[in-house]
Amino acid sequence: MFFKPLPGDGPPRHAGRGDRLWPVVVAAMPSYAAYRAATAREIPLVLVTRTGRGGVT
Template identity: 55%
Template structure:
């Protein structure tokens, strides 16, 4: 993916991205954060956002498309559905990756670990009528 990267313009997310960069990828002690860059499904522009994650195995990252419990999916999720090739920055490491929605059995298995890491996701799940998707992201060299 080449081109100018546009950070999420939402003030608290933009601040999260700035803190991520200033701290070498550790903006919130005790929380695993990463930066995800997707290609905009409408604009074609590279879009970057900051997200919490858990690990499913040594190479897979699991993201939660909660959008704060809103009744619509976050733009980053819609973008990766349209174009699953993404860029991840975890700590100081930046690498190409491939993203996909978790299957129903994967989501059922992973949801308890997601909530254990970030309890607010349980509240978000009850606040919305939509199913909150989980996303599995693997380095491009390993992705299925």
């Protein structure tokens, strides 16, 4: 799988916002539900907003 780098801004999302985003994450990658349940640490989520039209071609 290839991902094209794009310019963006994405501060980590903490309490509250992260809880609302986890269902979206698990819907896209179901194995993350088990990963989250198996750890005691908070897994940071980053919601990236694209900031430009550039990128590596």
